[in-house]
Amino acid sequence: MTLGSGVKVVLTASATEMSDYFNNPFVAFVAGFAKGPFPSWFLRRVIYPPIERDYDRRAKYAPYGLRKVEALLLGNGFSESEVAVVHPTDLDAFIGSNTKVVGISSMDPTGMGYVSKTYSSLVGGGESMNAIEFQRLIRHRSIRTFKPKVVVGGFGSWQLERKKVADSYGVDCVLIGGETETIVDIFRRAVNGERLPRVVRAEISREDSAQESVPLIRHAAIHGAVEISKGCGRNCQFCTPTMQRKVDVPLDRIMKEVEITTTERSSSITLVTEDLFLYGAKSKQFTPNKKAVLKLVKSVADHPGVEGIQPSHMSLAPVVCNPGMVKEVAEVLIEHNWYFHGKKAIVTSETGVETGSVRLMRKYMAGKMLPYKPDQWREIVAQAFGILNDNDWYPLATLIVGLPEESEEDVAETLELMDDLRDFNAFYVPLFFVPLENCLLMHKKGAEIDSLSKIRWELFIRCWEYNVRIWRDTFLEHRIRNPRIFNAVKTILIPFAAKTAGIYYGLKHGEQMRQALWKMATA
C-alpha cells in the first residue's frame, strides 16, 4: 500500500545488499552462492534479514554508496521528504504516481563478481542469491505499475552492460562511476521526465573522490561503514578501480561521519579502505605512516558511542615493514573487537594473498609487495601472517585461481605457500579469476569450473580444509550451547551431511569433489 502518492526519488538496493547479515559483514559474501533449493523467504530469514526500519519505514541503515547518493541529492536541492531510502520489501509503500525515479545501487546485479562466479558454480550451478534478488527488485510490481525512471549505479552496474540485460530489465540508465555532478544531473533529468542516456560513464578522479565534492553521509550506513581512503596504487592488473593512486579522506571528515553514525545508534564502525596500514602514507615505496594510522584508529576508538571497529582491508607488506604499528593498532582494535575465535577476541580484515607464484606476481602484481621484491612474496605472506597472529589478528585471505596463462607449476607454488601457512589462523577464500570492468586484464578469459585441473581442485580443497579445521568449533560453539548436542553435530551430523553432499557433488563435479567434502568434514 502506497503512503500517499509516493516519494519523488526512491533509493534502494536488492535484499542481499540491504541486510547486515546479523551484524556479520563477512557473511555477506555468501550472497554470491547459488540459492539452491531454498526459497527466498527462508534465505531472507536465515541469511540476509531485512535491515531495521525507522518509524516511517525508511531504512535505518543502507549501503554506503546509496547513503552518498542520498547526501548528494539532499545537498543539491532535494528535500528529505523528496528522497526516501528503503528496503525492497517496502517499495509498495514509497513508489506511487509521484515517484519519478528509482535509484538502485548494486555490487553484483547479475552474479558476475568473484564470489558469485566461483561459488555459484561450485555449489551446483544456478544463479547467485545476488542475481536473483536483483531481478526480483527490478521487476517489482510497483516499478512496473507506476513506471518511474530506473537508474542503476554502484560498483557492479557495469555487469548489466557486459551481459546486455539492461533493456530487458527495464533499466533506463546504467550509471558507471561516481562523478558527483553527473549523478545529480541524471537524477534531475529523470525527475523532469527527460529521456536518459542508456549508459553514462562518470568516472570520478581519485582526488575528487575523497574531498569536498563528495558530501558527507547524512544518515548511517550498514555496519557503520565510513570510508577512510580510496584507491590503492599498487596496480594489480586484475583489480579495478584500485589501480589508481590512493587518496586519504581527511581525518576531520572521517570523524564527522563517525559522529553521524553513532548519533543514529550504530555503535559499530567499519573503516572502508583498500589498506588500513597505508592510511596517511605518502611514500612511493608504500612504507606505512604509523603515526597517521594510530591517530586514525585511536580517534575512532575514543569517539563516544563507538564499541566495535572493523577495518575492511589491509595489505601484507606494511605488516612486515612495521610490526610495531600492527601491535599498537591491534591493542586498540582488540578492545573494540567484532569477532571471536573460540572465546578469544580477535581482529580481522580482508587481504589478498592471490598466488604463491613468483612468476605471476612479477607479471600481474609487481607492486603488491612493495617495498619488497616479487620473489620475496612467499616469505612476506608467511612473515605477515605470523606477526598478525601474534597480535590476535586473523586475516581473511583471498587467492585467485586461473589467472591468464597460469600454469600447473604456478598452482604448485601456491600450494607450497599454503603449506607454509599451515600453522597460522586465517580464513581462506579461493576465487576464480574474473575479468572485471576497467582492469588491465578485462579482455582476458575468466576461469570456469569445467576447466579446473586436478591441482587447482587441490588448492580449493586445501583452503577449505584449513577453514574447517580452524573455524568449525568456533562456528558451532557460537550456535550450540549444549556440549552433547555440540559433539553430536560435530562427530555425526557434519560427517553424515558431508557424505550425502559428497554423493551429490561427486556425481556433478567428479570424485575429487566427493573426496574434498569428506576431507573437510573430518579435518
Ligand code: SF4
Ligand atoms: S593491493 Fe589490493 S587493492 Fe591494491 S591494486 Fe592490488 S588487489 Fe587492488
